[in-house]
Structure formats: C-alpha cells, structure tokens
Amino acid sequence: MRRLPEEFHEEFGQKGDTFFEIAELLYYHPDRQYTQPELAEMIGCSTTAISGHIRDMEKSDWLFRRENQTTFSWNTDVRNPAETEGTTAIRSFYRDTWVLLKKHSKTVPGAFALIGFTMLLGGLVVFAFYVGFSLSITQDSGVPPVIYATIALGSFLTGLIVSFLSPIQAVINSFVWRYLPSSWFRDD
Incomplete structure (x- = not known):
C-alpha cells in the first residue's frame, strides 16, 4: 500500500x-x-x-x-x-528473503526446504530456456533443446524430492531429540 x-x-x-x-x-x-x-x-x-x-x-x-x-x-x-514504491518493494523483498534464509538455514529441515525450492526455481528457469529455444523465439542454441528439457526436468524432480525430505527430516528430528540426553549438548 x-x-x-x-x-x-x-x-x-x-x-x-x-x-x-x-x-x-x-x-x-x-x-x-x-x-x-x-x-x-x-x-x-x-x-x-x-x-x-x-x-x-x-x-x-x-x-x-x-x-x-x-x-x-x-x-x-x-x-x-512509482519510483518510491518500487524501491520500497524491492528493499522489502530482499529484506524478507534474507530473514527467511537466515532463519531456515540454521536447521536441517529448513536447509532441505531452501535447497529444494532453489532447485525447483532453477528447473523452471531452464524450462523457460527450453521453451524459448524449441519455439525459436530467441536465437538458436548450440545445445539441442532436448538437453535443456532434460536438465529442467531433472532439476525440478530433484527439487521436489529434496523439498519432501524437509518434513520427513523434521519428524525424524523430533523423534531422535526425544531420546537423546540433553546433557550431551550443553556448554560447560
């Protein structure tokens, strides 16, 4: 607003x-x-x-x-x-992204979620290149478009798998932390 x-x-x-x-x-x-x-x-x-x-x-x-x-x-x-609002929106986006990265990179489930999300985005970007090259929207690539599709699909599927590891790791952590003695992790 x-x-x-x-x-x-x-x-x-x-x-x-x-x-x-x-x-x-x-x-x-x-x-x-x-x-x-x-x-x-x-x-x-x-x-x-x-x-x-x-x-x-x-x-x-x-x-x-x-x-x-x-x-x-x-x-x-x-x-x-418009300039003021654009600058504010960009600043807010990067500030929120940085806070999100700092918060979730401290835990294993959060790291899985961040890595998976990054791979999903990477897959979508490479897929956009595939669409561009296969429809000849841009200049021709020296790499066959099928390679772009393969990389995009591989990155996307790997991102899904890694993202699904996040909640699984959270459940495993909650189970394991229940049975580990807390004295092992104290600073004396």
Missing part, C-alpha cells in the same frame, strides 16, 4: 486530517490533475481551505501547477510515487 513519504510527514506533521487527505489523494493519483472545486467536493471542505493547503504544499515543491492554471497534480519530477 502506498504511503506518503516520511519527509512529507516530517515537514507537515502539525497539519490536520484534511491536509493529509488532499495530499494522499494527489499522491495516489499522480497522473491526474485536479481543480480546487473537484478537490473541495471530494474531500468535503471549502475551496478556501483547499487553496490554503495547496499553497503550503506548492511552496515546498510537493505539488505541480503550471503558471496561470487552476489544476494541481503531484510533482512527480521531484518525488515520483
């Missing part, structure tokens, strides 16, 4: 709800231009209030308005919502 930039909240933190409603509307629709009466109708306040709020945002270059025009839009030249 899109959120207004932190700098915006820092600069205008003391403003009221109406101010932020206007800003959110313009930020969520950066490609659309609004007039003061349209904004007043959508937000439910007077055009005078809209004018005051718009003036504050315009002074700080958050909004864009051409000279002698009465329409307003978010200033995408300075702060582009």
